[in-house]
Amino acid sequence: MISNTLSTDRLILRAFTLDDVDFIIQLLNTPGWLQFIGDRGVKTVSDAEAYLLNGPMKSYQVNGFGLSMVALKSDGRPIGMCGLIKRDMLEDVDIGYALLPEFAGQGYAFEIASATLDYARKDLGFSRIVAITDPQNSHSIRLLEKLGLRFEKMVKLANDDKEIMFFATT
DSSP, rough: OSOOOEEEESEEOOOOOOGGHHHHHHHHHHHHHHHOOOOOOOOSSHHHHHHHHHHHHHHHHEEEEEEEEEETTTTTEEEEEEEEEEOTTSSSOOOEEEOOOOGGTHHHHHHHHHHHHHHHHHHOOSSSSSSEOOOTTTHHHHHHHTTTEEEHHHEOOOOOEEEEEEEEEO
């Protein structure tokens, strides 16, 4: 996903760069991110640079894919992130996504997540893709089901007492 820009009718998915630090600070501190994904401690430009370098940008180098910027095709405005993540504690690659609150409920998450799943299957050859979400995140649960993922079990990730929902493609 890093060498190719993925696009849909309304959106562009592109690799993050260090020029995206202000957007990362904004996105990672939205109420929904903090509630359902968790506080990543990204409050300053240097925090955001470290997040990008050690997260998405490192994943591009190690895995050839990672979380990427979602922007409006019409004007290039950043609205969120979406992509594939390889977590040590999960056997399969999982899909992740988050949008700024003002862009929720407009079909953007489904649009870009669908394109990401197609890319994962057709271009990367993944037959099974998983997802994790907080059981209280009803919007994410509905989106995963609409994308064709099915709930399999409750899981705990390393160093976390909280159980989360585990979904997978069938």
